[in-house]
Amino acid sequence: MLKETYKAEIDDILSRYPIRRSAVLPLLYLAQKEEGYVSEAAMKEIAGILRLTPPQVYEVVTFYTMFQLKPIAAFHIQVCKSLMCALVGSDTLLRWLKIRLGIGPGETTADKRFTISTVECLASCGTGPMMQVNDDYYEGLTESKLDRILADLKRDGTSPLKSGPFMLPEPMKG
Amino acid sequence: MPPFEKILLKNMETPGYTGSLADYERGGGYQALRKVLGKIPPAEITETVKKSGLRGRGGAGFPTGVKWGFLPKDYQGPKYLCCNADESEPGTFKDRQLIERDPHQMIEGMLLACYAIGVETAYIYIRGEFVLGAQILERALAEARMAGYVGQNILGARTSINIWVHRGAGAYICGEETALLESLEGKRGLPRVKPPFPATHGLYNKPTVVNNVETLANLPHIINRGAEWFAAIGSPPKSSGTRIFCVSGHVKRPGNFEVPMGTTLRELIFEHAGGMRSDKPLKAIIPGGASAPFFTPEHLGVKLDFESVAQAGSMLGSGGVTVMEEGTNMVWAALRLMEFFYHESCGKCTPCREGSSWLVQTMRRIVDGRGRNSDLETLVELCQNIAGRTVCAFGDAEVAPIMSTLKYWRHEYEELIQQAAMSAPAELMMPVMGKH
Ligand SMILES: Cc1cc2nc3c(=O)[nH]c(=O)nc-3n(C[C@H](O)[C@H](O)[C@H](O)COP(=O)(O)O)c2cc1C
Ligand code: SF4
Ligand code: FES
Numbered sequence: 001m002l003k004e005t006y007k008a009e010i011d012d013i014l015s016r017y018p019i020r021r022s023a024v025l026p027l028l029y030l031a032q033k034e035e036g037y038v039s040e041a042a043m044k045e046i047a048g049i050l051r052l053t054p055p056q057v058y059e060v061v062t063f064y065t066m067f068q069l070k071p072i073a074a075f076h077i078q079v080c081k082s083l084m085c086a087l088v089g090s091d092t093l094l095r096w097l098k099i100r101l102g103i104g105p106g107e108t109t110a111d112k113r114f115t116i117s118t119v120e121c122l123a124s125c126g127t128g129p130m131m132q133v134n135d136d137y138y139e140g141l142t143e144s145k146l147d148r149i150l151a152d153l154k155r156d157g158t159s160p161l162k163s164g165p166f167m168l169p170e171p172m173k174g
Numbered sequence: 175m176p177p178f179e180k181i182l183l184k185n186m187e188t189p190g191y192t193g194s195l196a197d198y199e200r201g202g203g204y205q206a207l208r209k210v211l212g213k214i215p216p217a218e219i220t221e222t223v224k225k226s227g228l229r230g231r232g233g234a235g236f237p238t239g240v241k242w243g244f245l246p247k248d249y250q251g252p253k254y255l256c257c258n259a260d261e262s263e264p265g266t267f268k269d270r271q272l273i274e275r276d277p278h279q280m281i282e283g284m285l286l287a288c289y290a291i292g293v294e295t296a297y298i299y300i301r302g303e304f305v306l307g308a309q310i311l312e313r314a315l316a317e318a319r320m321a322g323y324v325g326q327n328i329l330g331a332r333t334s335i336n337i338w339v340h341r342g343a344g345a346y347i348c349g350e351e352t353a354l355l356e357s358l359e360g361k362r363g364l365p366r367v368k369p370p371f372p373a374t375h376g377l378y379n380k381p382t383v384v385n386n387v388e389t390l391a392n393l394p395h396i397i398n399r400g401a402e403w404f405a406a407i408g409s410p411p412k413s414s415g416t417r418i419f420c421v422s423g424h425v426k427r428p429g430n431f432e433v434p435m436g437t438t439l440r441e442l443i444f445e446h447a448g449g450m451r452s453d454k455p456l457k458a459i460i461p462g463g464a465s466a467p468f469f470t471p472e473h474l475g476v477k478l479d480f481e482s483v484a485q486a487g488s489m490l491g492s493g494g495v496t497v498m499e500e501g502t503n504m505v506w507a508a509l510r511l512m513e514f515f516y517h518e519s520c521g522k523c524t525p526c527r528e529g530s531s532w533l534v535q536t537m538r539r540i541v542d543g544r545g546r547n548s549d550l551e552t553l554v555e556l557c558q559n560i561a562g563r564t565v566c567a568f569g570d571a572e573v574a575p576i577m578s579t580l581k582y583w584r585h586e587y588e589e590l591i592q593q594a595a596m597s598a599p600a601e602l603m604m605p606v607m608g609k610h
Contacts, residue, residue, distance in 0.1 A: 016338045018252070018295075019378060021360035025302075025343050050360070063362040065344030066302045082264040083464065083510040084422040084496050120346065120514050121264035121464075122303050125494065126420060126428035135305040165274035165310065168267070169429035171187055 002045055006030050010049065020050045024060050028067055037068035065119070073108045073115040075153055078132045082121040085128035093129040094118070096146055113154070126168045136162035178407075181395050181416050182388065183432045186275040193310070195317040198278035204323055206397035207285050212331040219290035223393070225401035227414035232258050232349075232386030233463070233492050234567075235480045242291050244373035245381045254377040255293045256358065256384045257284055259300040259307070260342055260349035264464035264514055265494025268418040268430050269387040273300070273307040276391075277314035281337065283390030285323065286397055288335045291383060295336050299354050302343040311339050346518035350566050351384040353520065364522045365566035388418060388493075409436030413479030417490070421447040423497035424454070436482070440474040443497055454499040458582075462491025464511050465571030467578035468504070488578070504583040505590055508575040509537040515572035526569045529560040533576065545591035553580065 003010065013026045027049065031042035043057045050057075061067045077097065081090050094116075098104050101114050108115040124130040127139035138149055138161060145161060152159030185191055185201050198204070210219060224239030245253060257280065261269040272280055288296050300308050315337055318324040326334045340358055342348045348357045352366035355377050376382020392415060396404045405414045413435040419442055422428050426448030433442060439459060443449065450456055459469040461478070467488040469476070476486045483490045498507060516530040533556050536549050557573035564570075580587060 016336075019359065022340075022358060024360035025341060025357070028343070029341065052360075059362055060360065063345060064302070064342070067343060081510075082514050083507055084265050084494075086510050087423050087496070087498060087502065087507075119344075120517055121262060121266075123261045123267040123270045123301070125265050125267055125422035125496070126430070127267075128422070132303060137306070163306070165193065165306070166267070166271045167186065167275055168271065169427055171189065 002027070002030055002034065002042065003049065005034065021052060021056075024050060024052070024057060025064075028057075028061060032067060035071075037071050073112050074157075075114050075133050077114060077116045078119040078122075079105070079116065080120070080122050080124065080128065080130055080132075081118040082125075084121065084125035085130060088128045090129040093131065093141055093146070096143055100147070100150055124163075124166075127163075133162075139163050178434055180432045181407075182272065182276075182279070182391050182418060183430070185279065186271070191276075193274075193276050193278070193314070195278060195314070195321060198276070198282075202398065203278055203394070204282055204321075206394040207282055207289075207323065208329065210286065210289060210397060211329055211333060216290045216292060219286065219397070222401045223290070223396060226396045226404040227401075227411060228389065228392055228396060228404065229413070229480065230386055231388035231392075231417065231493065232351075232384075233263070233465070235490060238385065238389055241373065241385075242287070242383055244371065245291055245383065246374060249292075249381055251380065252295065252378075253291060253293050253381040254383075255284060255288050255291065255296040256351075256354060256377065256382060257296065257298040257390055258349060258351065258354060258384050258386045259298050259304070260346075260354060261304075261387070261492075262301055262346040262349050262518075263492040263494060264511065265420060265422055265460060265496045266463050266492040267420045267422075268493055270304060270307060271430050272387050272391050272418075273304065274310050277311050278318065279394060280387050280391045281311075281314060281318055281324070283393035284337055285328070285335055286393045287383065287385060287390060288337075289333060293383075294334050295338070297338050297340045297358060297377075299340050299342060299348070299358055301348075302341045304341075308339050308341050315339065345520070346514075347520040347566075347568065350568065353566070354384060355382065362520075364520050365568075367565055408434040409477065409479035409482070412481050417478065417493050419446075419478065420492075420494045421497065422494070424451050424456075424499040424502075425449065425497050426451050433478070435479040436477045438474065439469070439476050439478060439495070442478065442495060443474070447497070450497070450499055452499065454501055456497060457500045457502055458498040458504060458507070458579075460488075460494070460496040462489045463494035464514060465489070465567075465574055466491045466494075467574045468582065470582050488574075503541075504579040504586050505537070506541055508579040509534075509541050511575040512537050512572070515568070519568065519572070523564045523569070525560045525563045526572065529556050530572055532556050533560075533572070537576070540587060540590050540594075543590065543594045543597065545587075545594045547591060547595075549591065550580070550584070550587055 013023050027046045047054045047057045105118045129141050130139040149159045220242045228238045229235045347353045348363040350365045353363040357363035372382040408414045416432050418432045431446040516534040519530045521527045560569045561573050
């Protein structure tokens with residue numbers, strides 16, 4: 001139950017808005033953090049906390065792309081396929097991924113570790129091709145960089161190649 | 175390139191600058207807030223911003239001070255400011271840098287805006303994918319609260335201003351200001367029919383201002399150095415100040431370049447962004463994000479200010495400049511953008527919802543080599559039935575790539591359709607040829 005696990009956090013979130021309903025996205029994020037997706041039980045609980053009907057929560061969940069309605073793999077690879085990334089090779093990136101992981105967009109590996117999706121522009125258009133894996137951005141991808149990232153993810157669950165605070169072009173060293 | 179002083183990127187381009195409160199203060203941060211708080215009447219700040227000529231950097235370019243002036247005078251009760259950090263227009267990646275590299279600059283801008291318009295609660299609506307950006311903002315706000323810049327009775331004055339980060343969850347349309355408000359209210363992000371405008375009926379039906387990150391980031395500098403200083407930069411009187419242009423595509427050195435407005439596309443692309451990445455010549459430019467009509471090399475001399483770009487048939491928009499080299503198929507490029515719009519249409523109005531689906535299907539057919547002669551008419555007719563007939567400006571935006579590529583590169587559409595006719599099986603070929 002969210003209310004027990006995250007009581008202080010929920011109270012803090014609710015205190016930020018004059019109207020409870022505004023807390024729906026933050027609470028959905030909590031639910032997704034807890035279970036890896038947004039379950040029906042969580043939607044009902046959130047509806048209860050916010051004094052909404054479950055359909056009022058459900059219609060929000062289904063409007064936004066970042067909420068999962070079913071459990072997905074440990075690593076959700078999201079490749080930007082919008083024009084600016086496509087101009088510099090996002091289709092090639094998808095091909096490499098297919099070769100390395102044996103799956104294409106919308107598919108999950110048999111060991112349930114990787115799911116690949118294509119997404120629209122993630123505001124990294126100058127550093128394409130790029131992908132987001134769970135919370136992290138990986139930019140300026142090359143074949144060898146991708147290999148390192150996949151190996152890091154499998155071994156450590158994260159990779160030092162993820163992006164830090166964004167700056168482009170890179171500042172001069174000095 | 176005449177030398178000029180950067181405004182927004184100056185701090186972060188200083189070696190060693192981390193964006194921490196201490197670094198920001200060392201560079202003169204929060205001096206603007208100290209200068210005005212309790213000393214200069216709020217209405218005077220709005221006047222200063224009006225005089226500076228600052229116009230919105232989110233897309234539409236509306237004069238910022240004028241927008242603030244639309245709030246009802248002497249209104250009792252809560253009013254709101256929303257910082258639009260949704261940055262989802264393909265080709266645009268400047269707000270991300272402003273957020274992640276210098277969060278206090280935009281926070282001080284928000285505080286100044288709140289003070290000017292009498293707001294006590296402000297929200298930063300940041301796109302959900304910017305997990306790092308949201309963390310950086312939370313950290314910066316915690317620092318600012320500790321230092322007394324944000325919260326109750328800031329700097330001991332009677333003014334109280336709270337700022338909260340609110341994460342979106344993946345929906346381009348939530349960058350449209352009324353969809354943003356709906357989303358912040360905990361609903362699906364469907365744009366509202368205007369009027370009424372947010373200035374009178376905004377968040378929770380209260381007077382509200384929505385401003386873009388870059389717009390707000392300019393405010394501390396305008397307050398510190400004066401309206402006249404700002405108004406003289408760029409292409410006054412209509413386009414003063416600098417813009418951060420995000421250059422992407424087939425250039426040597428993609429990135430965010432802050433230049434005075436009025437800089438030509440040629441200078442931006444060939445000097446700042448290093449020119450074309452290979453020996454293939456330039457073929458096409460999108461000057462202001464995915465919603466802006468395409469330009470050709472003929473337009474390299476166009477000055478990047480609101481009026482000049484509009485006069486040349488496109489728009490300055492979000493500042494996203496995408497460069498394409500010879501060999502890029504323009505029908506393919508327009509299709510990629512159309513797929514984006516199809517995916518992101520919120521579905522509220524029929525012309526946009528149904529039209530985007532028809533446009534994508536027609537474009538795919540052409541690109542896949544199954545095009546028909548009648549397809550070009552279909553495209554134009556569909557576009558005409560969408561533009562100007564929708565609740566929000568998304569409708570006008572989604573037809574821009576197709577209409578402009580049809581205008582300059584119609585032959586590429588025709589070639590694809592002709593090839594389709596040649597390679598089609600005989601029984602399919604007959605009716606197509608019969609039409610000639
Ligand atoms: C479809 C659509 C998407 C938009 N996306 C954004 C966005 O991501 N960021 C933004 O600042 N403005 C966006 N805008 C513009 C906002 O509606 C609004 O004009 C802007 O936030 C106002 O701020 P400004 O006056 O400081 O530019 C969008 C507009 C439309 C029609
Ligand atoms: S124009 Fe499109 S995006 Fe805008 S309200 Fe209508 S359906 Fe939604
Ligand atoms: S087009 Fe891929 S991040 Fe913008």
